[in-house]
Amino acid sequence: MGKSPCCDKDGLKKGPWTVEEDKKLVEYIQKHGHGKWRTLPKNAGLRRCGKSCRLRWTNYLRPDIKRGRFTFEEEETIIQLHRVLGNKWSAIAAQLPGRTDNEIKNYWNTHIKKRLLKMGIDPVTHSPRLDLLDLSSILTSSLHAHYCSQFINVPSSLNTNGYAMNPDFLDLTTTLFSSSFKSPEVTQNVQEITPEVLDQFQYSLLANQLHNPPNNSHFLSENRPMHSNNASEIPPSNASNFVSCHQNPMSSYWQADGDIQHQYMNIAETSVSVPNHGFDGSCRSNLDHFSSGHHVFQSNDANKVQNFGLGSSLSSPMSSSLTWNSSSTTSTAYLGGCNNEDRDGHSSHIMSSLYDAAPSSFFVNGIM
DNA sequence: AATCGCGTCAACCGCGCGGAG
DNA sequence: CCTCCGCGCGGTTGACGCGAT
DSSP states (O other), rough: OOOOOOOOOOOOOOOOOOOHHHHHHHHHHHHHOSSOOHHHHHHHHHOOOOHHHHHHIIIIIITTOOOOOHHHHHHHHHHHHHHHSSOOOOHHTSSSSTOHHHHHHHHHHIIHHHHHHHHTOOOOOOOOOOOTOOOHHHHHHHGGHHHHHSSSSSGGGGTTOOOOOOOTTHHHHHHHHHHHHOOOOOOOOOOOHHHHHHHHHHHHHHHHHHHHHTTTTTOOOOOOBOOOOOOGGGOOOTTHHHHHOOOOOOSSEEEETEEEEEEOOOSOOOOOOOOTTTSSSSSEETTTTOOOOOEEEEEESOOOEEEEOOOOOOOOSSOOOEEESSSSSSEEEEEEEEEEEEEEEEEEEEEEEEEESSSOEEEEOOOO
């Protein structure tokens, strides 16, 4: 037996609501409360179906509806929750007072989803995928690459807080990629990354960051020796900068792991790999956190990374890391965060946020 | 000025779940 | 149990506005 329609469709109005209809609905609900949606339109004198009335009320007329653009914090929360909950819009909406599931769904589909895709992030799995990366748009900013590669300090316009750009950042990704991605064994759906591509990518990230600085982030540079790691150092001195920038305690946290402090980022994570000086190319990938056969770091050998590709999908990688050792340094790069430490105990951290266009807020802290 | 293409978002539609009888 | 009903959810549609041509 088929389900009976919620109401008789004949003679019922569809389409946009008029001011008059809104008024009738609001007045009725204020007087009698909502619920009984099937009978509500008749009682309220509306030629609409109950479903339409409910939708109009919950998505538009409800007094606690919040209007206006989504804030940074709201967007960040949506991304985080979507990563955990998927397309459970009502569950996500429950965490955002005044926002409706419909509004969040629309905003996701029209803004966030596109932005993630453009950045090479799979909006379903929240994993980095280079095959989704809109290199053309990113490389547009590589017109500035030459400019960016020539300076060490951030231009004065961005240097108001005395923060200087870490020059080593310019070498970071290229070294790792050129050391690790020479294998021809690039599987299907995995895009090979050449040093040239990476050069452009690396510089364009920087260029994009410099030309589109998110209003809530800073370039940071801080010489901070890390001779000892005790509880009092967690979070480290720069963590407060990060947290305050995002004003969302969910967005990052710190964790001690032996001699190295790890900085994690919970919002959609990206793959920012940070090789250090003296890197000898001996890598070890840590795939423990990956729950599917597709992974970002493909390892043919327990101790060496032969391929570094972006897999077709990742299922819920809560965090992932790439660890490598060289004669002088130990580094761990996280998707979304990185921590470097050399033999002398100096550390550097790189964080990326996916809030704006291509990784929008890099936190570059400390250099030996 | 007219047309086209695209982005946005309110509204619709179909489906499924849970409760009542 | 089974059926019906009310409701909520998520996917999709289509009207509208705006910028580009």
